[in-house]
Amino acid sequence: MTATAPRTPTKAQLLELVAALGTAQWQDFAAAAARHGLTSVQAKLLSQLKGPVPMRGLATLLVCDASNVTGIVDRLEARGLVRREPDPADRRVKNVVATDEGHETIRRVRAEMQATHSALDTLDEEERTTLYGLLERLRPGLEHRG
Amino acid sequence: MTATAPRTPTKAQLLELVAALGTAQWQDFAAAAARHGLTSVQAKLLSQLKGPVPMRGLATLLVCDASNVTGIVDRLEARGLVRREPDPADRRVKNVVATDEGHETIRRVRAEMQATHSALDTLDEEERTTLYGLLERLRPGLEHRG
DNA sequence: TATTGTTATACTCTATAACTATA
DNA sequence: TATAGTTATAGAGTATAACAATA
Numbered sequence: 001m002t003a004t005a006p007r008t009p010t011k012a013q014l015l016e017l018v019a020a021l022g023t024a025q026w027q028d029f030a031a032a033a034a035r036h037g038l039t040s041v042q043a044k045l046l047s048q049l050k051g052p053v054p055m056r057g058l059a060t061l062l063v064c065d066a067s068n069v070t071g072i073v074d075r076l077e078a079r080g081l082v083r084r085e086p087d088p089a090d091r092r093v094k095n096v097v098a099t100d101e102g103h104e105t106i107r108r109v110r111a112e113m114q115a116t117h118s119a120l121d122t123l124d125e126e127e128r129t130t131l132y133g134l135l136e137r138l139r140p141g142l143e144h145r146g
Numbered sequence: 147m148t149a150t151a152p153r154t155p156t157k158a159q160l161l162e163l164v165a166a167l168g169t170a171q172w173q174d175f176a177a178a179a180a181r182h183g184l185t186s187v188q189a190k191l192l193s194q195l196k197g198p199v200p201m202r203g204l205a206t207l208l209v210c211d212a213s214n215v216t217g218i219v220d221r222l223e224a225r226g227l228v229r230r231e232p233d234p235a236d237r238r239v240k241n242v243v244a245t246d247e248g249h250e251t252i253r254r255v256r257a258e259m260q261a262t263h264s265a266l267d268t269l270d271e272e273e274r275t276t277l278y279g280l281l282e283r284l285r286p287g288l289e290h291r292g
Numbered sequence: 293t294a295t296t297g298t299t300a301t302a303c304t305c306t307a308t309a310a311c312t313a314t315a
Numbered sequence: 316t317a318t319a320g321t322t323a324t325a326g327a328g329t330a331t332a333a334c335a336a337t338a
Contacts (some may be wrong), residue, residue: 008271009278015262017281018171023190024288025168027209039306041328044169055297063173065330070298072328092296092337116164117157119287123280125154131280132155134273135163141265142170185304185329201320211307216321218305238314238319295338305328315318 028115035112036105037079045072046081046106052095054087081105174261181258182251183225191218192227192252198241200233227251 009017026040033043041062048061055073059066073096076082081102087093098106123131155163172186179189187208194207201219205212219242222228227248233239244252269277 008275011263011266012256014266014274014278015256015259017278017285018262018266019175019193019256019259021281021284021288022168022171022175024285025164026172028288029165029168031209039327047165056295063177064328066297067299067331068329075327090296090338094297110158110161110165113161113165115288115290116161118290119284120157120160120164122283122287127280127283128160129154130276132160132163134269134277134280135167137268137273138167138265139163139170141268142167142174142261144261144264187305202318210305212320213308213322214306221304233319236315236319240320293338296336297334298336299332299334301331301333303329306326308324309322310324311322312320313318314320315316 025113025116028113029109032109032112032114036109038105038109042072042076043106043109045069046076046098046102047110049082049096049098049102049106052085052097054093054095056093058096076102171259171262174259175255178255178258178260182255184251184255188218188222189252189255191215192222192244192248193256195228195242195244195248195252198231198243200239200241202239204242222248 029043030040033040036043038046041064045058045062048058053061055069056066058069058073062069062072073082073084077084080099083097083099084094085097087095120128175189176186179186182189184192187210191204191208194204199207201215202212204215204219208215208218219228219230223230226245229243229245230240231243233241266274
């Protein structure tokens with residue numbers, strides 16, 4: 001048995017590796033956010049704002065109680081990174097939108113995830129394509145709310 | 147161009163996918179921990195205790211200030227999941243070890259990461275081997291402290 | 293009645309700074 | 316003097332419960 005024939009990992013081994021990389025990736029994101037004075041949750045909220053999203057929708061996306069979103073958006077709004085807008089169709093709803101500065105800030109956070117970037121840079125184009133395909137297969141199962 | 151020829155993803159696409167799965171995996175871990183009355187950080191600390199680890203070492207592993215570890219270990223110890231032991235060689239050091247109940251609890255948390263398990267179950271043996279190999283390549287870069 | 297967003301409360305995590313006991 | 320662990324403090328995230336405005 002030479003080094004060129006990788007053995008099948010056990011489920012436990014694969015789970016541990018996935019967990020370790022998930023954690024490392026999350027810490028990399030948190031560190032990049034911190035350099036911009038953002039907590040990881042604030043940055044995560046900002047990264048969800050490709051368009052207007054109701055407060056309640058943000059709670060669902062962040063997997064937390066709706067009452068928490070008030071404070072998180074308050075702090076982002078005080079810094080001028082997001083805005084609350086009334087919903088034209090339902091006066092109970094407030095839609096949150098990122099300001100230009102908000103979009104620019106989260107763009108920089110993503111660009112500064114050094115550990116994640118340098119890790120992906122170790123793969124060649126074919127490996128990246130393979131990895132992307134496999135991760136896309138995992139996505140539906142992993143994001144399903146059980 | 148048919149469906150059988152995957153195109154090369156951009157770096158941004160791959161980064162977004164990795165970030166989304168990292169987050170989903172972390173939320174799955176947090177949800178499993180919560181079912182056992184543990185916060186995600188408490189569970190993460192517990193998962194590091196394969197052997198005795200000094201308080202200071204836990205701070206490094208959790209990427210947080212040493213002062214935080216006191217409270218986290220306090221709460222785990224109050225529940226009987228970990229113990230503090232004096233270090234034979236250095237009387238300043240306290241080593242933290244998981245109790246039998248602590249080991250059993252973190253084992254169950256891992257087993258109950260339903261979203262992660264069901265995601266990995268969608269891959270066949272060959273795909274899992276390929277994924278494992280690629281993720282092992284990513285590990286050094288991702289866990290490097292920049 | 294049900295839903296949206298908010299407030300009040302209590303607990304946990306977090307970094308900073310200062311302390312103690314060892315080395 | 317340097318290091319390990321702790322304490323005190325303040326800011327932020329978290330769930331629960333209750334509330335006003337709107338549907």
